[in-house]
Amino acid sequence: MTAPRAELLSINTATVRKQWSLPEIIAGCARHGIRMISPWRDQVAATGLKEAAQRVRDAGLGLSGYCRGGMFPALDRAGRQAAIDDNKRAVDEALVLAAPCLVLVVGGLPRSEDGRTVSKDLAGAREMVRDGLGELLEYARPAGMPLAIEPLHPMYAADRACVNTLAQANALCDELAPDGRAGLGVAVDVYHVWWDPDLKAGIERAGAADRLFAYHLCDWLVPTTDLLNDRGMMGDGVIDLKLIRSWMEAAGYRGMHEVEIFSAVNWWKRDPDEVLLTCQKRHADCT
Amino acid sequence: MTAPRAELLSINTATVRKQWSLPEIIAGCARHGIRMISPWRDQVAATGLKEAAQRVRDAGLGLSGYCRGGMFPALDRAGRQAAIDDNKRAVDEALVLAAPCLVLVVGGLPRSEDGRTVSKDLAGAREMVRDGLGELLEYARPAGMPLAIEPLHPMYAADRACVNTLAQANALCDELAPDGRAGLGVAVDVYHVWWDPDLKAGIERAGAADRLFAYHLCDWLVPTTDLLNDRGMMGDGVIDLKLIRSWMEAAGYRGMHEVEIFSAVNWWKRDPDEVLLTCQKRHADCT
Numbered sequence: 001m002t003a004p005r006a007e008l009l010s011i012n013t014a015t016v017r018k019q020w021s022l023p024e025i026i027a028g029c030a031r032h033g034i035r036m037i038s039p040w041r042d043q044v045a046a047t048g049l050k051e052a053a054q055r056v057r058d059a060g061l062g063l064s065g066y067c068r069g070g071m072f073p074a075l076d077r078a079g080r081q082a083a084i085d086d087n088k089r090a091v092d093e094a095l096v097l098a099a100p101c102l103v104l105v106v107g108g109l110p111r112s113e114d115g116r117t118v119s120k121d122l123a124g125a126r127e128m129v130r131d132g133l134g135e136l137l138e139y140a141r142p143a144g145m146p147l148a149i150e151p152l153h154p155m156y157a158a159d160r161a162c163v164n165t166l167a168q169a170n171a172l173c174d175e176l177a178p179d180g181r182a183g184l185g186v187a188v189d190v191y192h193v194w195w196d197p198d199l200k201a202g203i204e205r206a207g208a209a210d211r212l213f214a215y216h217l218c219d220w221l222v223p224t225t226d227l228l229n230d231r232g233m234m235g236d237g238v239i240d241l242k243l244i245r246s247w248m249e250a251a252g253y254r255g256m257h258e259v260e261i262f263s264a265v266n267w268w269k270r271d272p273d274e275v276l277l278t279c280q281k282r283h284a285d286c287t
Numbered sequence: 288m289t290a291p292r293a294e295l296l297s298i299n300t301a302t303v304r305k306q307w308s309l310p311e312i313i314a315g316c317a318r319h320g321i322r323m324i325s326p327w328r329d330q331v332a333a334t335g336l337k338e339a340a341q342r343v344r345d346a347g348l349g350l351s352g353y354c355r356g357g358m359f360p361a362l363d364r365a366g367r368q369a370a371i372d373d374n375k376r377a378v379d380e381a382l383v384l385a386a387p388c389l390v391l392v393v394g395g396l397p398r399s400e401d402g403r404t405v406s407k408d409l410a411g412a413r414e415m416v417r418d419g420l421g422e423l424l425e426y427a428r429p430a431g432m433p434l435a436i437e438p439l440h441p442m443y444a445a446d447r448a449c450v451n452t453l454a455q456a457n458a459l460c461d462e463l464a465p466d467g468r469a470g471l472g473v474a475v476d477v478y479h480v481w482w483d484p485d486l487k488a489g490i491e492r493a494g495a496a497d498r499l500f501a502y503h504l505c506d507w508l509v510p511t512t513d514l515l516n517d518r519g520m521m522g523d524g525v526i527d528l529k530l531i532r533s534w535m536e537a538a539g540y541r542g543m544h545e546v547e548i549f550s551a552v553n554w555w556k557r558d559p560d561e562v563l564l565t566c567q568k569r570h571a572d573c574t
Contacts, residue, residue, distance in 0.1 A: 109509075109525055117509040120527040126484070155442045157482035158509045158525045168484055195444035197413070197455055222396075222404040222445045227511060238396055238445045240407040 001242045004257055009283045010036030010064035012260035013043055016275050018268035022047045023055055030059040032276045038065040038258050053097050064256035065214045066099035071107035072132030073125040087136045091145045101146040101213045103187050108159045117158055125162045134176050141183040148213035150187035155227055166193055166202030173211050180211030189216035191231055194239040200247050207251025215248055217287055218261045229264035235286030245287055288529045291544055296570045297323030297351035299547035300330055303562050305555035309334045310342055317346040319563045325352040325545050340384050351543035352501050353386035358394035359419030360412040374423045378432045388433040388500045390474050395446045404445055412449045421463050428470040435500035437474040442514055453480055453489030460498050467498030476503035478518055481526040487534050494538025502535055504574055505548045516551035520565060522573030532574055
């Protein structure tokens, strides 16, 4: 494998969110010659939507995605409608930011008002996800904003996303919008899918349907000390990142390589300039 | 669903391993009218194999399984042979203990001598597992000791087991010993497989091949604070245990319900008599 082109590197802004505000991240990426970012809604809201879009443009940056919509399941119809409404606002924001897609973390089991997970109906939650996706697609497709379903690791099935394999995401796309050009596709995050014995087949299937919308990088550490915030820098873990990139490229993916690292114990504690430099070096050497 | 019969309850000895030695667990289960246990090799070794077998018999108990063999992948041939040799000893011990099966946690990526995970070749590790299983089966089958492959949650793919779905375990059985009566089957642990959208189909397929050898119970807590030792008591989490039992029974499973709870923050800190009483109550009410 040849090294990936440096200009394909994108920084998901969560990677340095503890150190820098969104304007600082935009400036930092521009300073390091990183041309793409993927910001989160809370950061954009804190900056102001128009202000954020303007700063991205002024810095000469582009987006590899917008994080995130989803969270469709809810205990009652009002809750599900509120989720749809919020997702429509996320679509609108993504359009202002000129994002190539809105990334969707679809949600897990429905929760009560005080935040407790009170349902055990996983199949029901998956139906709510399908219905919510279908409804959101009716809004996003004519608006011209592609939706990228991100399968999350099975350890998040209860509380974050009940779509846990690429096979599930592909099946949802097959049902709702079989051709990716119709605005529904997938985001492949190595952290969530690296373990899957059917990963190569899933990537091939998604590529054949033109629905590989995003590719996210980090690494799986051994041991992993926290279910949420102990993701590794590329090269520090056990994921065969070159192999998975070869599968993505063989399936036709030519998009960005978005680095997304949640790391309370390590990278969020470091000098953010060092983090960006490390992302660049590891992107070149390890992915 | 009617409540499960109380006599189907088995206690995996890990559930109270911090509080009690194996002789104490045997005595405690007998005192509470629990008729089945599933002991671990280290506990049996600490007690002495013959002594452990004698105490089980004297207490009028039986085994629902023996924990555990597996850990097949290794960096070199000598390491893989050492694993096979150790697994053969586990088979011998299981025979002395009159266990109905040896449970296999198949191992993850190979490690260096100092314990670091140094390989990223997940497909290679899975081939080592297949080869190791095939070789062990040649020893276990004529000896009359069934082997139960336990798919582990994908969060353990790197360091504990690279068989992460029931579909994978079924495929291994299909390849090596398609009929469960030939001595190769699966252990279904709800903690590891509850999230799987293909779980029902996997249980049906395993049942049709007479390879449902074991059924393990606990619960998935939200939030889960530790990847290893934060399993929940049945009823305290989000797994639909009655639904999964209905699938097991519809697939022909008539065996034990083995409670296996690793819980550093809760159940390992409690009075073990209270833990056993809670297992009995929750088995009746929540599974």
